[in-house]
Amino acid sequence: MPGCELCLAIREKELVLFEDPHSVVILHPHGAVPGHLLVIPRVHYGIMEQMPDEDLRQLFRVTKLMATSLEKGIGTKELNVIITNGPAAGQEFPHFSIHIIPRGKGDTVKMGWEPASVSKSDMDTIEVKLKEACRQFKRVEEKREVSEEPIAIPKESYQIKHVRRIP
Secondary structure, three states: OOHHHHHHHHHHOOEEEEEEEEEEEEOOOOOOOOEEEEEOOOOOOOOOOHHOHHHHHHHHHHHHHHHHHHHHHHHHEEEEEEEEOOHHHHHOOOOEEEEEEOOOOOOOOOOOOOOOOOHHHHHHHHHHHHHHHHHOOOOOOOOOOOOOOOOOOOOOHHHHHHHHHOO
8 A cells, every 4th residue: 555654664675574475574663672573464454354364364373473483583482462453552554463572571661551440330231232243243163162171381381381370
C-alpha cells in the first residue's frame, strides 16, 4: 500500500531477518528493546480481522519460530507477544503486525494496567452480550477435553520452570 512504512520496509528489504511466502520478519525500526521484532503479513491488512484465517495461522507459526530464534540468537528466554489492533490499542503502523519483544531483568519496557472496577451486574451484562455475539461463529466439532495432566516438557526448560513458580 502506498505510504505504508511496513510495506516499504518489505519492498526495500530493510531490517529483514526472515521471509516466507506469507510473511516477513523485521527488526522494529524504533523497538522497545534490542531484538524487538515485527512479524508482518506480505499482504497489506490494516487490522487482524481483515486477515484470512490461514494467513493469520501462518503468522503465528512464524511468531513461534522467531521466539526460538531470539533464544538461540541473542539468548532471550522470556518475551512478550503483542498485537496492537487499532489506534486506541496503540497500533503505530497502518499495517497489521505481531510484536515480539525480548524481555530481561531490568529492561525499561512497561507492561501492565490497573484492574478495572466493574460491578457484578455490569460484568453479567457484558458476559451475556459477548456470548450472544459469539453465537455467530461455527463451533469446531472436535472438542478436546480439558486435561490437568502436564505435557512432557524437558525439565531444563527455563520458561516452564519459572511459570511453575507462579502461585
